[in-house]
Amino acid sequence: MMYSKLSLRNVKRSFKDYAIYFLTITFAVSLFYSFNSLTAQQAMLKLSNSQEDMVQDLIYTIGIISIFISTVLAFLIIFANSFLVKRRKKELGMYMTLGMSKFNISKILVMETFFIGLVSLLVGLGLGTILSQGLSLLTAALFQVDIQEYTFVFSTTAMLKTILYFGIIFLIVMLFNVIMINRYKLIDLFIANKKNQQVKLKRTSTAIGVFVLSLLLIGSAYFLMLKYGLFKSMNLLWTSVGLGSIGTFLFFFSLSGFLLNIAKKNEKLYYKNINIFLLRQINSKVNSTFISMTIICLMLFFTIGVLSTGFSLKNSLEKDLTVTTPYDSTLSFFKYEESVENLEKKLEELNVKQYGDNITFKEYYSDESISSYLKGYTDKQAESVLEGKASAPLTLIKRSSYEGLARLQGKDPVNLEQNEVLILTNQKDMKKTMKRFVDNNKSIKINHKEYPLSGFQFMSVRTDKSAKDTMIVALPDQAVSEMEPSRISLNIQYEGEANKADQELYNLIETYNKNADKNTYLLGMTKTLVYEDATGTSTMIVYIGIYLGIIFLISSAAILALQQLSEASDNKVRYDLLKKIGVTQKEVNQSIFKQIFIYFMMPLSLAIIHSIFGIKVVNRAIMSAGESNVFFPSLLTAGVIIVVYGGYFLATYSGYKSILKK
Structure with a gap:
């Protein structure tokens, strides 16, 4: 009972500082539920037989995609949880000093994880139920059908599926916490924040060489895609993906080896205000997070690409139908x-x-x-x-x-x-x-x-x-x-x-x-069937694109936010020292803003460059299906990124300042 009260108190106490963690899980639950509630939404729609078959295919596909998404979310939650535990190492060390066993500390963390999971599931399911009502309207618009009669949509199947998937995820998180606590030594818990990250590439010349190699690999991926397109060969496609991914990894891996040294050469920039402190903070962070930077960049690239081209492909496929369906029906016999x-x-x-x-x-x-x-x-x-x-x-x-x-x-x-x-x-x-x-x-x-x-x-x-x-x-x-x-x-x-x-x-x-x-075999096609097939195919692309894209965007922004917030307490001593030597609060806030802004923009900037080439390649493929216009979808994508990614950035900035004030 005592441990339950302590766990509940810890959750309440840390909720404000780590609201991003709670909100991210809540949003993930709501999206997971709403997209898996399509079966209940289907009852509202006036669908033909062929469209009902397409919706069933879409439901099956979303089910498969949901397994992948749950895996992504599992890694996100475990990743976020590890940062939260790191943030509380001193507190856990104090428990151990007072005589609490590792088993009881693990029990506290397990209970905290349970409370977090329970609250997230309840709020997420409530939010998902509201979101699914709007998703029904989107489904009707994408399938170009009328809603027979509005009814409140709630899917028991989607609810149970969401509880099952996220229940498994939180069980894994609990197990992860137990293993992590058992591996810690008391000394590690007290001096963790004093351990400096070692530079992975100590020689600047080696780092620059790796950086140049990364640009060559990324450039080769661009060249292959622009020259041969998406459908020339699957081997070429996967080769391009591999080169681009490795190049992105080496890009972030090499940055910490020479970024600071290059900045030092510009004395006007380096010694301006407290840039010397700011640049070292960024350099240290990139040095320790280059793997997550790579994953985030690739997820953002996917999000930008799929949201920019999904609606464009839908419009392209459906716009060309006026050309390919001049008659109400066509029947054909081939001669054998x-x-x-x-x-x-x-x-x-x-x-x-x-x-x-x-x-x-x-x-x-x-x-x-x-x-x-x-x-x-x-x-x-x-x-x-x-x-x-x-x-x-x-x-x-x-x-x-x-x-x-x-x-x-x-x-x-x-x-x-x-x-x-x-x-x-x-x-x-x-x-x-x-x-x-x-x-x-x-x-x-x-x-x-x-x-x-x-x-x-x-x-x-x-x-x-x-x-x-x-x-x-x-x-x-x-x-x-x-x-x-x-x-x-x-x-x-x-x-x-x-x-x-x-x-x-x-x-x-x-x-x-x-x-x-x-x-003999009779081939038959009607204008209605062609339109329904095209809208069904394009709707599936848009649905999956939105589902994956938003999940990836939220995951990317959440990881970046949690990485920054987890370091805030460790940096509190450093910022207090800056204030003692005369640095104003305004300058401190400006430094925090610049640090978080640069950190958020690094993976996004490279992802945007990837997307420019990627969208061009996809656009060529779309042109073979019909006319293509990615301008408005790209504007919509930019708006989504500004709202979601920018929202996480501002929340991180606010949370960072709040932690430093304590």
């Missing part, structure tokens, strides 16, 4: 062993023309490849599209089919002369290449016959999930009369209710493919 006549007959037997205006058209393959025509006219964007399609044959359609497809889309077809041909593409990255090709060629040779070239038009010939029509040529009808079609398709614009037609077509396609033989 059966004749096209039989496939055309089967298409008629499906009786799908009843749903609205429609057109049936056939596609043919020429003897030439697409790349053979475009060689010498491509740019980097076009090359990325054509990569892996070097031997892809040129697709042909009849001119009458083109004219019918254009009219079904509500467009006026291009007027062509008797033997003129028209190039079609629906890939935006191919526009400039096609224009160069058309501007430099008055004719095009197809299957050993020359045709006058009218130009090119940007349009799709079917409804599909992505823009796949790299290069299609509309030929005079007689030019393909003796060719064997490779595919037959039917495009429909509904006249009646879209939802009813979609559902009937889904059922028809599913039934047909279940009973069809291996030689």
